[in-house]
Amino acid sequence: MKLSPLSTLAxxxxxxxxxxxxxxxxxxxxxxxxxxDNLFGMLxxxxxxxxxxxxxxMADVYFHSGYYPSIFDQGxxxxxxxxxxxxxxxxxxxxxxxxxxxxxxxxxxxxxxRNFRITQHTHLENHNEREILPWLxxxxxxxxxxIETYTVGAFFLREHLNRAxxxxxxxxxxxxxxxxxxxxxxxxxxxxxxxYHDQNRARNVWQLGVKKFIARPGAEQKDTxxxxxxxxxxxxxxxxxxxxxxxxxxxxxxxxxxxPTAYALQIQIDVLQKKLAAGPPLSPPKLP
Amino acid sequence: xxxxxALAGVVIKELYRRKDFYVLFVLxxxxxxxxxxxxFFHDDKIVRYVKDICLLLIWVSALVIAVVTTxxxxxxxxxxxxxxxxxxxxxxxxxxxxxxxxxCWLATGVALVxxxxxxxxxxxxxxxxxxxGAYLEAVWMHWAMLAIVIAMVxxxxxxxxxxxxxxxxxxxxxxxxxxxxTHLKIIALQQPEPMQTILTIGYFxxxxxxxxxxxxxxVYDMGLVPLRAVxxxxxxxxxxxxIFLLLAWLGxxxxxxxx
Numbered sequence: 001m002k003l004s005p006l007s008t009l010a011x012x013x014x015x016x017x018x019x020x021x022x023x024x025x026x027x028x029x030x031x032x033x034x035x036x037d038n039l040f041g042m043l044x045x046x047x048x049x050x051x052x053x054x055x056x057x058m059a060d061v062y063f064h065s066g067y068y069p070s071i072f073d074q075g076x077x078x079x080x081x082x083x084x085x086x087x088x089x090x091x092x093x094x095x096x097x098x099x100x101x102x103x104x105x106x107x108x109x110x111x112x113x114r115n116f117r118i119t120q121h122t123h124l125e126n127h128n129e130r131e132i133l134p135w136l137x138x139x140x141x142x143x144x145x146x147i148e149t150y151t152v153g154a155f156f157l158r159e160h161l162n163r164a165x166x167x168x169x170x171x172x173x174x175x176x177x178x179x180x181x182x183x184x185x186x187x188x189x190x191x192x193x194x195x196y197h198d199q200n201r202a203r204n205v206w207q208l209g210v211k212k213f214i215a216r217p218g219a220e221q222k223d224t225x226x227x228x229x230x231x232x233x234x235x236x237x238x239x240x241x242x243x244x245x246x247x248x249x250x251x252x253x254x255x256x257x258x259x260p261t262a263y264a265l266q267i268q269i270d271v272l273q274k275k276l277a278a279g280p281p282l283s284p285p286k287l288p
Numbered sequence: 289x290x291x292x293x294a295l296a297g298v299v300i301k302e303l304y305r306r307k308d309f310y311v312l313f314v315l316x317x318x319x320x321x322x323x324x325x326x327x328f329f330h331d332d333k334i335v336r337y338v339k340d341i342c343l344l345l346i347w348v349s350a351l352v353i354a355v356v357t358t359x360x361x362x363x364x365x366x367x368x369x370x371x372x373x374x375x376x377x378x379x380x381x382x383x384x385x386x387x388x389x390x391x392c393w394l395a396t397g398v399a400l401v402x403x404x405x406x407x408x409x410x411x412x413x414x415x416x417x418x419x420x421g422a423y424l425e426a427v428w429m430h431w432a433m434l435a436i437v438i439a440m441v442x443x444x445x446x447x448x449x450x451x452x453x454x455x456x457x458x459x460x461x462x463x464x465x466x467x468x469x470t471h472l473k474i475i476a477l478q479q480p481e482p483m484q485t486i487l488t489i490g491y492f493x494x495x496x497x498x499x500x501x502x503x504x505x506x507v508y509d510m511g512l513v514p515l516r517a518v519x520x521x522x523x524x525x526x527x528x529x530x531i532f533l534l535l536a537w538l539g540x541x542x543x544x545x546x547x
Contacts, residue, residue, distance in 0.1 A: 062336060065508040072471040106473050109496060113470060115517035116429075116499045118510055134328045134337040157329065166329045 044142070052143030056080070059135035059152070066118040069101040081123070082132065083148055086155035086187075087226070129160040140174070150174030151187045164195035180216075183227050185209035189234065199238055206235050225258040232258075233265070245276040291379050292387040299391025300398070303357055309399050312349035316403065319345055320410055335414045336507055342410060343503045346403045347430070353399050354434045355458050358392040358441040359451040362540070371545055385442060385537045389529075392438045397431050421512050426502040429518065432525040433500030437462055439532035440495075446539040462497060469498035495528040 003011070044051065060080040061068045102119060105111035124131060136153040139146060150171055157167035168191050174184045186209050193202035213221065213228045221228070236251035252269045256262045303309060320342040328334055362384075365371040374384065404427050412418045437458070444454040468475070472494075476487035499521050502513060 062508075065510065066504040070471060072474045107492075109492065110470075110473065112517070112520070113496060113499050115513055116502060116505075116521070117470070118504050118508065120510075130329075130331050130334050131336040133331065134326075134334060137328050161331075163329065163331075170329070 048142040049146070052139045052146055052149070055135045055139040055142065056146065056149060059132040059139070062132045062135065063124050063129070065122050065124065067121050073101045082152050082156070085123075086152045087230075125160075127161060129156045132156065140170075144174075144177035147174065147178055147181050147183050150178075151183050154187050154191070158191055158195055164191050167191055167195075180212050182209035182212040182216075182231065183224070185212060186227055186231050186234070189231075193234070193238065199242065203235065203238055206231050206238070210235070229255050229259045236268075240272065245272045248272055249276070291377070291383050292390055295379070295384065295387025296391035296394055299357070299361065299388060300395045302391075303353075303395040303399070306357075308356060309353055312353060313399075313402065313406075316342070316345040316349050317406060320406075324410060324414065333415070335411060338414065339407075339411050339507045340503070342407050343506065346400075346407060347501070347503070350396060350400055350403065350430065350434060351437065351459070351462065354392065354396045354438050355441050355455050355462075356451075357395060358388070358438045359445050359454040359458070361388045361392065361442070362445050363451050363454075366545055375545075381540050382537050385533060385540055389438060389442055389533055392442075393431075393435050396434050396438065400427055400431055400434075419506075419509070422502075422506050422509075425513055425518060426506050429500040429502050429513075429521065432522050433497050435529045436495050436497060436525050436532065439529040439536065443532045443536040443539070446536050446543060465494055465497045466501065469494065469496050496524075500525070 057080070060082050063082050063085075100121065102114070105114060133153065133156070136149050140149045140153070143149070150173070154167035154171045154174075157163040157170065168188065171184050171188045171191070175181065175188070178184060185205050189202045189205040189209065192198045192205060209231045210228070213224070213231065216224070232251045232255035236248045236255065239245070239248035239251060249269055249272050252265050252272070256265045256269075259265055320338065323341045324338045362371075365374065371384075375381065379387075404423060408418060408420075408423055440461070441454060441458045444458050445451065448454040448457065472487055472491040476484050476491060479487060504510065505513060
């Protein structure tokens, strides 16, 4: 039997199409990588987490306008300031001094070379904080399980750029990728409490955060005590503002168990206990 | 001097006849424009990452253009045997070296102007400011650094067998200096002897190309570098360029061109 080239081509095309349509369903199950809904995940596999860390560091570099220690300098491994800033930590003079990683010039080459390097420790301000966002977005795309990316990004969007809607959307995305993260729930609660002034939703979200924390294994709880303290203290303040002093005292007592500043919390508990003993707070007068 | 300029003119013509520059420029432009079009959190005022990416591409492209263009100059003349009529003009071997250097340096200068003009246009259209002083300093320092690199490549092209090996070795050396130049002393201090002494000598003996990288000043809007420092750095670049050209001439003077 002799087949013309065109007939051969037609037969091969028909075969290819038949196989493609037949195998499409099963081919999806062959590789776990093909299931990835993230382009970066498919391209880099787990190696993408390395890039994500690098991009997260880039956000910190931008926050310092380029004044940043290299891997060869002292202080390169310290906690990133965008993280501590998102926890409300303000720098004092000692911190500033610690971050002078350059020190005195080592020789004339180093001294002259500093003319061409950024040698001033500054932080982005006046809405220029937006410049760190592309790196956080990329870090989140590369490693959706890196929780700090969402909390730091949302903090700067909400606190410095007045973009609570974008912050909430970013956190919701983080929550979809990390449903058990009490850190993301805490930050989400701050948006409801501080930006939207929706105390009920803030309370619900923070209480859910506490539940997620309690469900964590013991070792993990020990490493992430700070978030529990933040959740409990914020819930305590929320209950105080609502006049629920007994609940507020309970939350302060819970926070005391993990807080390094238990004495300061005790002062607040004492104040609340006096208020509680004095009777229920006066309800605000109704507006006409 | 006219012979040197005539030789330089030929090199410049060669650059715009070859496709290297156009390919790299189009690639830089496409990647920058693509990066600039990405929208992060619906905020169209974010611009520094575009500057960062664009300047990195400009640095890589300019380095590739300078190294590749220079590395093939003398080997190509020898291979095509056009070096003999050139030297019979009469043009001295020192003039050939000077002409080739000047041509490559001016050609990369023209490429740099085009690249930075594109950079200013793209970033200026986003943030509506044009800090021309900072741009001029950045271009000048970049061009001064390329003078050292071009002289280094010319020297390499005299001693190494092929343009490819010259290009590869020079790119590795330049990248090494740019990445580690500032930190070499710190690394040296952490090493046991005799490595500590060797690295310290290397630190003082190498051309500090990293000084000429003013990208951070442009990206983070940190103003101008003092003009006195720029002037001294220019003198330093001139000194290193002179050293490499002199060494290249010494090698080329005794070079047997027939093999």
